[in-house]
Amino acid sequence: MAVLPIYVYDQAVLRKKAKPVQKVDEHLARFVDDMFETMRKANGVGLAANQVGSLQRVVVIDVSGYEGMENVKPLVLLNPRIVEEGEEEVTMEEGCLSLPELRDEVGRPEMVTVEYQDLDLQKQLIEADGILARVLQHEIDHLNGVLFIDRLGSVRRKLLRGRLNKILKGEVEANYPIVVSTQTPEPHMR
């Protein structure tokens, strides 16, 4: 397994729509392992393929570190999509490994139903609320080129502008390997 560098705001790959996974081979299996290793190294609870420079519709999630979520198994979601949203919206603080040191309150539906394929390409349905619903929505956004800051109102966006500009200029530190916007990304291994 390998820790992959995480692409940071506003690398082009974060703004692209990832493509559906058609088959699961050993490359993809290894890639998924690497995504888990990368997420754990960075103390994240979710990671989308775009964030490690790959435009495949792959998400990994592990919320078992949250209180009361210890029994929730790590999830690999291929081609996930939201098929149903609850009507109630809740506000929750979010962060993102592609936006180091930045957090803000984001409103999203409290409950979602997500359809996805597992590593055997079998269709699965997951109904989630709370933190899991939150992470699912955040990560599926990534696959569509959307970051949580895009969901903030203009006032909040303005307040973050200074911080975002610093990240753009590469004035950012993280305790995991990153690729900043001023760097030319290396071609991905896949």
Ligand code: NI
């Ligand atoms: Ni994120």
